[in-house]
Amino acid sequence: MNIQIAQGVDLKIIQTSQFKNNTIVFNFSIPSNYKNFAKLALLADLLENASLKFPSEMLVSRKLSEMFGASYGVTVLRYGNQHTLRIRLTFPNNHYLPHKEDLLNDAMAFLREMIERPFAKNDQFDAHYFKIHQTNLMSYLDSISDNKEFYSTLQLQKLYYANDLNQGTYLLGNIDSIRELNASDLYNFYRAFIQQATVTVIVAGQIDQAQVVSRLKSFSTLSDRNDLGLKLFIEPELPKVPREKTTVFPGSQSLLNIGYRLPIYFGDDSYFAANVFNQIFGASTRSLLFTNVREKASLAYDIHSSYNSFSGMLSVQAGIEFKNLSQVIQTTDEQLTATADMAYPESLLVGVKKSMINQHRSQSDYLSTLAERQYVRQISGVAFGDSQWEQLVNDVTKKDVAEVAKRVQYQARYILQSQGDNDENN
Template sequence: MEYRVANGVLLQVVPTDKFKNMKIMINLTSPIDHRNFAKLALLAELLENASAKYRSEMAVSRKLSAMYGASYGVSVLRYGNQHTLQIKMTYPNDQYLPDDHDLTAEVFAFLKEMIERPLVVAGQFEQAYFKIHQTNMINYLESIVDNKEYEGTLQLQKLYYPNDRDHGDFLLGSASEIRKITSEELLRYYRQVLAQAEVTVLVGGHVDSGKILAEVRRFKTFKDRPITSYPLLVVPDPVQQVAIKRQVITGSQSVLSLGYQLPIYFGSQDYFAAMIFNQLFGGSTRSLLFTNVREKASLAYDIHSNYSSLFGMVTVQAGIDGQNEKRVTQLIHEQLDHLAQGDFTDELLMGIKRSLINQHRSESDHLGALMDNEYLQHITKFSISDNDWENQVRLVNRSQLKAVATQLKLRAIVALNSGEVSHANH
């Protein structure tokens, strides 16, 4: 059920009696713009940990404990071309509480406080509080280089999208960008977000829609705002050749990352074939990459692929010995060739389909996964029932999978090669 609270403000109620918890998800969204990455990331930190009433992390924690152990979090996400500040809250359903406790009203009052009354003093975020979280963010961003897999992913992203900082830059910005932000500037930006970002509120669980709508209408900032139309799906600019970056790193393990363009997107005709292709390629422990590169050839500590359906992108990452880079790259290409030729067993395909269906069913046992899926279907305008989803998985055939494999186009390779030599073993 959808309710238009104001222009650019939507409430979506997801009624279900399956869970004892309730979940609220508030999304403040804008078209992607790398110039705002650092600001929104730091803002998420500040909004999560204090407000005018709850002036410390401890005060927020105590309030959450008093609300029967409710959980609260703020994060930033990139859904294709959409930049999102996402606020989530989970709490017990009122009907399971003693003394007819109206926890829903209390939770919405808490959210209203955290969103609309940040910890502000004299026209800026309280300076000591701001500095603590600014420093924490800087320290975190400077430490990423020590996580070689994550560093490889970020470098591949930058190489995959040359001259496109909206998709090539790290979503949390850089340490130097965080350092430049002032408390006063960030508050001005937040007020702009509250006034201009599109708002989508999702509430899931055993709900009274009328009561929820009344609570959402109490937010003073959820008023009319302009709606900006932009494409959600990301189509990268064409490239003439594969971009390659090699870098020597410390440690015993090297990291090899490859990025392929796959022009098949969420909800499109070949989406289910692309999803199953990824599981066959490297998305599961039954996959060709895992079986043939890690298990049989013993050339990788770990290897996996990932399909990003809003970006039309498949990535492969492997932890290897640097001396084996050429051989591992060759083997990865060979597994892709096997799939393009339909060279895989019926047993493997059926097993992958069963695993996907079982995973999909288990996700329906989690309210958070249900809500995330509802939101994705909302922004992509692609809605499908659980039964239809399972049927689409079952219908994918060998010829469709071969057609998917032939569409992959390698765009970027990042090799973080260790100066030390070790030996892959399991």
């Protein structure tokens, strides 16, 4: 059921008795702009942990406990060219409570409090509260380099999108951009953001529709707003010559990250073939990369590929010994060629498709998956029923996969070389 609460504010209701919980998800979306990354990252922390009525994490937790262990969270996400602040509350279905308590009114009142009455006074966030979360976020950003796999992924992203700061910049910003924020300016940003962002509310479970609509219309922030002209898919201006960079760090294992352009997007005619290709190439434990680079040749501690259908990007990450770098690159190229030449057993194609379908079915057992799929339908305008999804996967042929592989274009390579390997080579 699709309902418009106000101009630019849409409500999607999924009625289902499959789960013991209900969930309410607010998605506030604006065009991706790196200048807003730090602001929204810190704002998410501030909206998650306190409000005027609940001015501490303990009081928020206590209220959630009163709602029979409801869970609440705020996060920031990137869907292609869209930057989304997501606020989610999941609470028990009244049919499973001892006295059939209806928590919907309580849930809506709690969300309104957390969204519309942040812990702020005199047009600024509480100074002490702001400082704590600002410091915590800077500490987290400072610790990212300790997670070598994630750090190298971010460096590849930066290299790949060298001409686009809105995509090449980490979604949570950087330490300097967080440090520059103050409690007053961020509060002014919050007020503008909450009134201007495009809003999609997803409600799933056994829900009284009229009650949901009535409560949402009581939110003062859910008023008419202008169309932001949100675009989803990224069509980057990529460098004409592939970019490559190597960084040396103290450690015992090097990391190879390769970025490719794969201009196939969610809902395209070749979308399902692209997903099957990714599984065959490197995303699954039966893939060509895993089997031939890791298992047979023993050239990598781990190797896998990832495909983003909103950005049209394919990436490969491998944990390696630096002395094997050229051999790993060559063998990876050979697996891409093998995919394009259909030089792999039919059983791999069959097994990959079966695994994809089983995973899709198992994910359907989660309420969060239903809400997420509904949101993707909303922002993309593309919808697949479960049976249709499975049929489209099963329809993919070796030739379809080969045509996808032929469209892969090498764009960037980032190497995180361990100091141990460097010393050994020297």
